[in-house]
Amino acid sequence: xxxxxxxxxxxxxxxxxxxxxxxxxxxxxxxxxxxxxxxxxxxxxxxxxxxxxxxxxxxxxxxxxxxxxxxxxxxxxxxxxxxxxxxxxxxxxxxxxxxxxxxxxxxxxxxxxxxxxxxxxxxxxxxxxxxxxxxxxxxxxxxxxxxxxxxxxxxxxxxxxxxxxxxxxxxxxxxxxxxxxxxxxxxxxxxxxxxxxxxxxxxxxxxxxxxxxxxxxxxxxxxxxxxxxxxxxxxxxxxxxxxxxxxxxxxxxxxxxxxxxxxxxxxxxxxxxxxxxxxxxxxxxxxxxxxxxxxxxxxxxxxxxxxxxxxxxxxxxxxxxxxxxxxxxxxxxxxxxxxxxxxxxxxxxxxxxxxxxxxxxxxxxxxxxxxxxxxxxxxxxxxxxxxxxxxxxxxxxxxxxxxxxxxxxxxxxxxx
Amino acid sequence: xxxxxxxxxxxxxxxxxxxxxxxxxxxxxxxxxxxxxxxxxxxxxxxxxxxxxxxxxxxxxxxxxxxxxxxxxxxxxxxxxxxxxxxxxxxxxxxxxxxxxxxxxxxxxxxxxxxxxxxxxxxxxxxxxxxxxxxxxx
Numbered sequence: 373x374x375x376x377x378x379x380x381x382x383x384x385x386x387x388x389x390x391x392x393x394x395x396x397x398x399x400x401x402x403x404x405x406x407x408x409x410x411x412x413x414x415x416x417x418x419x420x421x422x423x424x425x426x427x428x429x430x431x432x433x434x435x436x437x438x439x440x441x442x443x444x445x446x447x448x449x450x451x452x453x454x455x456x457x458x459x460x461x462x463x464x465x466x467x468x469x470x471x472x473x474x475x476x477x478x479x480x481x482x483x484x485x486x487x488x489x490x491x492x493x494x495x496x497x498x499x500x501x502x503x504x505x506x507x508x509x510x511x512x513x514x515x516x517x518x519x520x521x522x523x524x525x526x527x528x529x530x531x532x533x534x535x536x537x538x539x540x541x542x543x544x545x546x547x548x549x550x551x552x553x554x555x556x557x558x559x560x561x562x563x564x565x566x567x568x569x570x571x572x573x574x575x576x577x578x579x580x581x582x583x584x585x586x587x588x589x590x591x592x593x594x595x596x597x598x599x600x601x602x603x604x605x606x607x608x609x610x611x612x613x614x615x616x617x618x619x620x621x622x623x624x625x626x627x628x629x630x631x632x633x634x635x636x637x638x639x640x641x642x643x644x645x646x647x648x649x650x651x652x653x654x655x656x657x658x659x660x661x662x663x664x665x666x667x668x669x670x671x672x673x674x675x676x677x678x679x680x681x682x683x684x685x686x687x688x689x690x691x692x693x694x695x696x697x698x699x700x701x702x703x704x705x706x707x708x709x710x711x712x713x714x715x716x717x718x719x720x721x722x723x724x725x726x727x728x729x730x731x732x733x734x735x736x737x738x739x740x741x742x743x744x745x746x747x748x749x750x751x752x753x754x755x756x757x758x759x760x761x762x763x764x765x766x767x768x769x770x771x772x773x774x775x776x777x778x779x780x781x782x783x784x785x786x787x788x
Numbered sequence: 789x790x791x792x793x794x795x796x797x798x799x800x801x802x803x804x805x806x807x808x809x810x811x812x813x814x815x816x817x818x819x820x821x822x823x824x825x826x827x828x829x830x831x832x833x834x835x836x837x838x839x840x841x842x843x844x845x846x847x848x849x850x851x852x853x854x855x856x857x858x859x860x861x862x863x864x865x866x867x868x869x870x871x872x873x874x875x876x877x878x879x880x881x882x883x884x885x886x887x888x889x890x891x892x893x894x895x896x897x898x899x900x901x902x903x904x905x906x907x908x909x910x911x912x913x914x915x916x917x918x919x920x921x922x923x924x925x926x
Contacts (some may be wrong), residue, residue: 402812444862725866727844732868735812743844757865758844786813787867 385682391767393674395420397648404737407772412585412716412763413741414607418674422613424667435659437636454669455652457610461672462583462602463593464619469616469653471625472660476584477507479603479618480551482655483580484511486628487601492548494520497549499542501526501534502753503561508551508582526552528753530707532559540571546578554586558745558759559708560691560716562586569598578624584608588765589687589714591680594619599652610765611671612664618655625651632657683712683766687715694773701780707759715764718745720732720756721780724787729760732786736779738772795887798879799895806899815899821887823870826877829863840923845869851919857882858918872896880922888918 377414391397396416399406408416428450428692436451455470462471478642488511490497494715502525516523524547526539526548534552539548555562569579580601587604592775606615620628627707630637630648634657639647648654661697675683694717698704703722721729730742744759751758762776793801804906809815824846833850840847859882862873879895880888 480888725845728868732816735816757846787815 374763379589385678385766387562387687387767387769390678391769394767395419395422399765401737401739402735407736407775408674409691409762409764409768409772409776410739410741411765411768412745412761414613415765416767417609417612418671420670420674421514421667424670425663426610428663428666431564433663436662437653440787447662450666451512451660454665454672458617460615461592461675461677462587462619463595465595466622468768469622469625469739471620471652472665473616473618474614474661475605475607475616476582476603477616479601479616480508480580480582481511481547482618483537483551483601483603483620486631486655487511487549487578487624488515488519490627491630492516492521495525496521496548497542497544497547498522498547499524499526499539499552499572501539501552501563502528503532503534503556503559503563503747503750504551504553505582505584506748507584508553508580508780510751511567511703514552516617521548522546524677525606525749528750530725530754531710532556532561532669532754533710534561534563534568536564536567537737539568543571543575545575547572547575548772549578549580551552551580551582553582553783554590554712556708556710556747556750557585557715557716558747558750558761559718560585560713560763561710562590562712562714565599566597573598582788585714585716588675591684597673600624600704601697606664606668606671608666609670609671610674612661615661615664615668617640622651630657631655634658634788636660638640645772665760678766686766687764690768690770690773691715691717693770694762694764697773697777698780701777704780707754716761717763718759721784724783726758726760728782729783733760733776733777736775738776738779740776749777795879795883795893796814797891799891799898801858802879802895803918815856815901819871819875819901820867822874823864823867823872824864826863826870829861833861834863843869847873848922849922850920851881851883851918851922858888860884861921862922872901872908876922880918888921891921893921 394416416756432443432446434447436448455467457469459467485489498516498521500508500512512523524542525537529535552563552568554565565581572579578600581599583602583604592730598623602619605612615648617732637654637657639649697718699706707718707720730740733740740760740762742760829848834848837850838850840849845864847860847864861876864870867903
C-alpha cells in the first residue's frame with residue numbers, strides 16, 4: 373500500500389505543518405524516524421509550549437501571589453490567566469472552580485480525601501467501573517477502608533462498554549459518589565457520562581469524571597455535562613507534565629475541608645486558630661508548579677489555533693484507518709470494540725506477549741505502550757495479561773500507521 | 789569448563805559475541821533464538837512464590853543450592869525476556885552465592901539492552917541476595 377503526503381492532508385488540517393511544531397518528532401530511534409504512538413500516556417509538546425516555559429524562566433520567574441514587585445505581578449498574571457483559559461476550555465461557570473493540581477491522580481485523591489472524609493460513613497457506597505485506571509480505584513479503596521464504606525463496580529461487556537442497566541441496579545440510597553472515566557485509556561471507550569451523571573443525581577449522589585483521556589479529544593463542557601468534579605492533566609493535552617486541573621462545582625468545593633495545609637491556602641494563621649483562604653486557593657497549598665501552569669496556556673492556545681473539530685476529525689480518521697489496517701493482520705485481535713472510541717487501538721496477538729511486540733516495535737522506531745496500562749482489573753475481566761496499545765494524536769499520520777502494520781508483520785516473522 | 793570461568797569472564801564472552809552483530813535486528817534474533825531454546829520450567833515451579841514481581845511479563849525463578857553453588861532455572865511468557873533469562877543463567881548459574889552477590893552484572897548494559905529492558909527491572913518474591921541479583925538483571 374503506497375501512502376503519499378497528500379493523503380493525510382485533509383479537511384484543512386495540514387498534519388505536516390503541525391508536525392513541524394513538535395521538535396521531538398524530528399528525532400530518530402534505532403536509526404529510524406520516530407513514530408510516536410504513546411500519546412495516551414503523554415503527548416509530545418509543541419514548540420510554543422516549550423518556548424512559554426523558557427520565557428517564564430528567562431523573563432519573569434517569581435513566586436506568585438502576595439508579591440508586590442514587577443516579576444511577581446507578571447508571574448501571577450500569567451498563572452491566573454491560565455486559570456481563565458482552562459475555565460473557558462472546559463466550560464466551567466467561574467474561575468474559583470478551577471484548582472491546579474499535579475495531575476489527574478492528585479485531583480481524584482483530593483476529592484477522595486477531602487470530600488470523601490467529610491461525606492462518607494460506614495455502609496455508604498462508592499461506585500466506580502471495571503475500566504478505571506488505578507488512579508480512580510486506589511484512592512477510593514483507601515477512603516472506603518478508612519470509613520468502612522463499600523466499593524461497587526460497574527461491569528463491562530466483552531466489547532469494552534459499560535453495562536448501564538447494571539449501573540442503574542447498583543445505584544441506591546447508600547450511593548454517595550460515582551467516579552468513572554470519560555474515555556478509557558486502555559480501550560478508548562467513550563462512556564456515556566451524561567447518562568451516568570443524570571442517573572446518579574436522581575438519587576442524590578455526586579459524580580466525578582476522570583477526564584485524563586477525554587479532554588484532549590472531545591469537547592468538554594462541565595456545565596452541560598453537569599458533573600460535580602472533573603479531573604484532568606495538562607501533559608496529555610500537549611502541555612507540560614506535573615500539572616493538572618480539578619474542576620468542582622463551587623458550592624461543593626466551598627463545603628469541603630482543606631486537603632493540604634501550607635502557604636497560600638490560609639487567610640490567617642495563629643496557634644489557636646487558622647482560617648482558610650477562599651476558592652480556588654484553599655486547595656492550592658504551597659508554591660504551585662508555576663512554570664508548567666503558565667506554559668499550559670500555550671498548549672490550550674495550540675489546540676484552539678489548530679481547531680478542536682479539525683483535530684477530532686483527523687484523529688477519528690486515524691482511528692478508523694488503524695482499526696481497518698490492523699484487523700487485516702492474521703493473528704491480531706483488537707481489544708476494545710466500543711461503538712464510540714477515542715483514538716486508541718489496543719491489541720493482542722496469538723502466541724506473542726505484548727512486551728515482545730513493544731520491544732521489537734521500538735526496534736523499528738515505533739513507540740507503543742504495552743502491559744496492563746494501569747487497569748489490571750480490566751485486563752483480568754477481559755482475560756488477558758495486557759495489550760499493546762497505539763494511541764494517536766493530532767500529529768500522527770496514516771503513513772505512520774502503515775509503518776506500524778509493517779512493523780507488526782515483521783514482529784510476527786521474527787517470533788514465528 | 790564453566791567451573792573454571794568467573795562470572796566476569798562469562799560476561800565478557802557474551803559482550804564479545806554481541807560485538808559480532810551488525811544490527812539490532814541480529815541482536816534480537818539471537819536473543820529470541822536463545823529464548824526459544826530455554827528449557828521450559830516444570831509446572832510445579834510455576835507458583836506465586838517463584839514469581840518475579842514488577843515485570844510486564846510473568847517470570848518464574850527457582851534456585852537450588854548444591855555443593856556450595858547456586859543453580860538457576862527460570863522461565864517467562866515473553867520470548868525476549870526468556871532470551872535474557874537464558875543469558876543470566878549462563879552467567880550466574882553454578883557460582884557461589886558470594887560471587888553472585890559481588891558481581892556488577894553489567895553485561896546487559898554493555899550489549900546495549902538496558903534501555904529496552906529497564907521497564908522489566910524487578911524484584912523477587914522469594915528471598916536470598918543471590919536471587920535478587922539474578923532478578924536485578926531482568
